[in-house]
Amino acid sequence: MKMLVRYEFLKIVRKRSTLVIMTVSLLITAFFFGLPLMQYQTYDRNGVIRGFAGIAHDKAQYEKLSVLLTEEYIADTIREYQKLFENPDNVGYDGNDRFLIGDAYWDFVAPRETLLYLIASNYDAPGENTGLNHLPGMDLAGGAGFYEAREKKLGQTLDTPSRELTENQKEYWRDLSKRTDVPLHYGWHKGWNMILESFELLTFALLAVCIVLAPVFSGEYQAGTDAVILAGKYGRTKLVTAKIFSSYLFGVLAFTLHAAVALGLTLGAFGTGGWNLPLQIEGTAIPYPWTFLQAVLINLGVIYLVLAAMIGLTLFLSANMKSPYAVLAVLVPVIFLPMFLSPNGTAGFYNLTILLLPYRSFMPELGKYISYRLGGIVWDALTTRAVFYAGLTALLAPFAGAGFRRRRS
Numbered sequence: 001m002k003m004l005v006r007y008e009f010l011k012i013v014r015k016r017s018t019l020v021i022m023t024v025s026l027l028i029t030a031f032f033f034g035l036p037l038m039q040y041q042t043y044d045r046n047g048v049i050r051g052f053a054g055i056a057h058d059k060a061q062y063e064k065l066s067v068l069l070t071e072e073y074i075a076d077t078i079r080e081y082q083k084l085f086e087n088p089d090n091v092g093y094d095g096n097d098r099f100l101i102g103d104a105y106w107d108f109v110a111p112r113e114t115l116l117y118l119i120a121s122n123y124d125a126p127g128e129n130t131g132l133n134h135l136p137g138m139d140l141a142g143g144a145g146f147y148e149a150r151e152k153k154l155g156q157t158l159d160t161p162s163r164e165l166t167e168n169q170k171e172y173w174r175d176l177s178k179r180t181d182v183p184l185h186y187g188w189h190k191g192w193n194m195i196l197e198s199f200e201l202l203t204f205a206l207l208a209v210c211i212v213l214a215p216v217f218s219g220e221y222q223a224g225t226d227a228v229i230l231a232g233k234y235g236r237t238k239l240v241t242a243k244i245f246s247s248y249l250f251g252v253l254a255f256t257l258h259a260a261v262a263l264g265l266t267l268g269a270f271g272t273g274g275w276n277l278p279l280q281i282e283g284t285a286i287p288y289p290w291t292f293l294q295a296v297l298i299n300l301g302v303i304y305l306v307l308a309a310m311i312g313l314t315l316f317l318s319a320n321m322k323s324p325y326a327v328l329a330v331l332v333p334v335i336f337l338p339m340f341l342s343p344n345g346t347a348g349f350y351n352l353t354i355l356l357l358p359y360r361s362f363m364p365e366l367g368k369y370i371s372y373r374l375g376g377i378v379w380d381a382l383t384t385r386a387v388f389y390a391g392l393t394a395l396l397a398p399f400a401g402a403g404f405r406r407r408r409s
Helices: 002-013 016-039 051-064 071-084 102-122 146-158 167-178 190-213 215-223 226-231 238-270 292-320 324-340 349-354 381-406
Strands: 041-044 047-050 091-093 098-100 371-374 377-380
Touching: 002 238, 016 051, 016 190, 016 238, 041 051, 041 102, 047 051, 051 102, 051 190, 051 238, 071 102, 071 146, 098 102, 102 146, 146 167, 167 371, 167 377, 190 238, 190 292, 190 324, 215 238, 215 292, 215 324, 238 292, 238 381, 292 324, 292 381, 371 381, 377 381
Parallel strands: none
Antiparallel strands: 041 047, 091 098, 371 377
């Protein structure tokens, strides 16, 4: 059996088309994940800083602010920000808002601007974005009340009518959010956050794998070798199984190579710092009690289950269609059609279906409170996707083999 798997695996790998498709796909992946690094830009008082120099500049700023966000630290930071407004020379006005300018901005705000926006956004109502506007007028007599405001915002978010959440769903998200350790630890985490925001770009790697595997069975029909294979001693048993195993082996290895390029480029440029920091420093309303590394690994696990199901679908179609092109005519819309179908919310059959399709399933959607109900059971989007695609894989792989055996029975 091992020899048959090896033979079928090498049969896939040694095709010229496989080499071309994988090379092009890897170049596309490297381009998509490398472009944000080259286009990265930040600013200091002397102007714009681009590319790797900009990354190094921001990383140095963040490292100076690696700190526990205690109530005392947050209150002191806001007070220091408010104190700068007492000097009229520090304040600019555009007709609507007052803001810091000159040395007050470059010495205090610029190095910690992301942190200040994180703090300020915690006090905004759900869907509101007031920037830093209300920080100067905040009453700190009773302290910052930062984590109390976080809990209040979570409750308001869950009670938003458009979310159409049941009491069971609300309780699920409350319980999940309570597991987040506080005070939050703040620091440099840009590389991990960029990965979480770019996972959907790996759908091109998924497509490349499916293109390579589309002829696994249908190619035998085109070449007229299916009758020979099925007439052999192990044609209907071991050889069909070997084709399925070798396809999964190739698919996983090829996709892993793409993922390694994507993550390697991003973490190579931004560093691995922040892997152990909580997701909530990117948005306090995120309910998942994970670090950035945990979120990346969990979402990668879901993506590999999507990959397994799509390989199963490719093999199933290949076993039941005479042409690889017919297989791809079905697969391409399945993979990419969700790119053009945007959900208009997180509830309702249409939205929950779109959010479960392959392209959208590559996106972690960590701050959107997407949940599915099955009777009295509530699952978040990541759990639902994992179960759904694992189930599809278990169904499609066996049916692929059965479909090929039936062709010339």
